[in-house]
Amino acid sequence: MTDVAVIGASMTQFGNREGEWIRDLLAEAGQACLADATVSPDDVEHLYVSNMASGEFEGQTGVMNALAHDMGVLPAYAQRVDQTSASGGAGIYAAWQSIASGASDLTLLVGGEKMTHKTTGEATDVIASITHPAEYKHGLTLPSFAGLTARHYLEKFDAPREALARVAVKNHENGTRNPHAQFRKTVDMETVLDSPMVADPLRLYDFCPITDGSAAMLFCPEELAREYTDEYATVAGVAGATDTHVVHERADPTHMGAVAESGREAFEMADADPEDVDVAELHDMFTILELLQMEALGFAEQGEAWKRVEAGETAIDGDLPINTSGGLKSKGHPLGASGVAQGVEIYEQLVGEAGDRQVDAELGLACNVGGFGNCVTTTLMEVA
Template sequence: MRDAYVVGAGQSDFGAFPDESYRSLFRTAFEAAVASVPKGFDPAAVDEAVVGTLGVGGRQLGLSGPAVTEHVGLGGVPCTRVENACAASGFAVRQAVQAVRSGMADVVLAGGFEVMTDASADATKYWLGVSGETEWERLSGTTFAGTYAQMAGVYADRYDLPRERLSQVAAKNHENGAKNPHAQLGFECSVEDAESAPVVADPLTLYHCCPTSDGAACVLVASEDVVAEYADEPIRIAGVGAGSDRVGLFQREDLARIPASERAAERAYEAARIGPDEIDFAEVHDCFAIAELLAYEDLGFCERGEAGDLVAAGATERGGDLPVNTSGGLKSKGHPIGATGAGQVVEAFEQLSGTAGERQVAGATRGLTHNVGGSGGAAVVHVFEREESEEVGA
C-alpha cells in the first residue's frame, strides 16, 4: 500500500465561544490547515473528507459532516461522519490514512468539531455520559469523572500512588498549555494548587479534570504520489493502530489499565517497525490526570506500576527524555470531544515541522498521538515521522 503523509494541520482556539457556531469553528481550523501546507494548497485537491463529532447538545446529528465541509467550500466532496466518543477525530484521521493507502484518494481531509459550552451543566453531563455504558453506569448515577475516579482508586491502591503524582501531571500540562496560544486553560498551576482544589470525584480534584470545550481541528493527508507538491520534508504516518474493549467498567477484568490502548499501540508500533523507546514525544489522552499515567504504561513507556515514578523524575516534562502533552493536553488545551484527536495531530505536525514555538522539542523526528473514546471503549494510536526530501517515495 502507498505511504500517507500529513502535509498540513490546523485548529481553532479551544474554549468557550458563544458567538461561534460549529461551522465557523470548523472553517477556522480548515483555513489554518490549508495555510500550514509548506508549498501551498488548493482546497480543490481534496478527494474525500472524514469528520468526527459526538454531537453534544443534539445539533445537526444527521449529516453533520457535509454540513461543515459544504460550509468551507468542499461542495460535492464525499464526506463521512465518524463517532467514537472522545476518539472520533482520531479515528477520522485513521480513516483518511486508509483511504490514501488503499488508493481510493490522493488527498483526504480529516477533522472534527464540538460545541459543548452552550448547554447546561446537566445537559453536558448527559452528553458526556453517553460515551460510557448507559444502562448500568450512567443511568445509575455514575459520572464521567466518577468513572475515572474508580480507575484512579484501583491504581492508587495497587501501586501505592500518592495523589501528588496526579497533581504533578496537571502542573506539567498547564505549564505547557501556558505556552500554547490555542489553549483554553492557558495558565500555569502549581502542584499545591491542584492538591488543594475542590474534590470532584475522590481522589480527583478540579485540576485533575479536563474542561468542557468548543473547538475544531483539521488534518490534510496526502499520498506518496502527490506529497512532493505540498512539502519537501513531509510528515509520514509511519504506523496506525486501533483497538476496542467493553464500554462499561463493570464488564472489565482490570480497572488499572486500558486494553484498547495497549492493542492500538502494539499495532501502531508493529506497523511503524519501532518500539516505544524510539518515540521522541507523545500527545496522550489525559481527560483526567490518571488517564495520562495509565497511558504511560499502556503505550509501553514504562512498566506496570512505574508511571508515578516517570512523572516524579520529570521524564515527561518538555525538557525530559520523553515529553508528553507539549500542547497542554486535554487538561490545559481543552477537550472539544470531536476535535481532540485531530487536535493532537496538529501538535505532532507542528513539533515535527519545527513550528511549535516555545513548546518545541529539540531534535524531534518521531512522535505519537493516543486518543481514547470514553473510559476506554475505543482507542487509536498514530506514529509520525519527519522525512527528508530524498526519502519520499523511497
C-alpha cells in the same frame, strides 16, 4: 499499500467560542489547514469530519455535508466519523485508509465540537450517553470511573496522590506555551491538591474542561507530498482497538486494554518500539489516564509511570515529553477535535513548527481515547 503523508495542519483557538457554531469552527480550522499547505479547495477529494454529537449539542446533523458546502470542496466525498471522544483519532485512521486504499489523493480531516453553550449538567448528560445503561443508572459516569480507578491505582502501586497533581501542573505549564490553549496559566501543586473534590481522590484540577474548538490535518500519498511542500510528516503506524462497553467487566481496571492493543499494532506497523518515541500526546481527560496510557503503551511498567512523572522525565525538557500542547487538561477537550489536535501537535513538533513548545523529535505518538478506554486509536508519525 500507499505510504501516507501529512502535509498540513491547523487548529482554532480552543475555549469558549460564544456566538460561533459547529459549522463556523469546522470551517475556520479546515480553511486554515488548506492555507497552511497552500492547497486549493478544488483539490480535496475526501473530507472526514470527526464529531461526536452536533445533533445533541446543537440540533444540527449532516455537518460533513454542511462543511463541504461551506468550504467549497464539492463534489468531494464527505463523511462523519464518530468514535465518541476518540472521534479525532478515528478520523486520522479513516483519512489514512482513504489514501492507503487509493480512494483519495487528497483527504482533509476536520474535527470539532461546540459544547460551552450547554450547562455543565447538560454536557455531562450527552457525554454519559456513551456509557452502558446498566452502569449509568447506578451513577457510574466517566468521572466516577476515574475516581474509583485512581483510588485503586494509588493503593495498589503505593503511589503518592501528588503524582496525579504533577500531571496537571506539567500540562498547565506546557499550555502556557500554546497560543491556542483554553487555559494559559500555570497551577501549583497546592492549588491542584486544594481544589474542590469531584470524585475522590480526584479534584477539579484533575479534570479537563468543557471546550469549543476545531482542528484539521491534510493527507496525501507520500509520492505526491513534495508537489505541495518540502516539510511533511508520514504516518508510520496507526491502529485502533475496542474494550468492553461495560467497564466493570474488565479484569484489571488499571490496565487500559484497548490502548495496549492499538499501541502494539501501531508499533508493529511502524516497526518501532516505545523507546523510539520522542514526543507523545496522551488523552489526559483525567490525570490518572495519562499514567495508565503511559503504562499500556510501554512507556513504563505497570504501576511505575508515576515515578517517571515525579522524576520530571515527561516534562517538556525531559526524556519523553508528554502533552507538550498542554494536553486535554490545559488546551481543552472539544470531543471530536481532541484527537485531531493531538495529531496537529505531533505534526508541528516533527516539522519544527511548535514554537515555544518545540522539542527535538523524529517519531511522535498520539493516543486518543473514547469513553473510559472503550475505543482507542493510536497513531505514530515520523519526520519524512
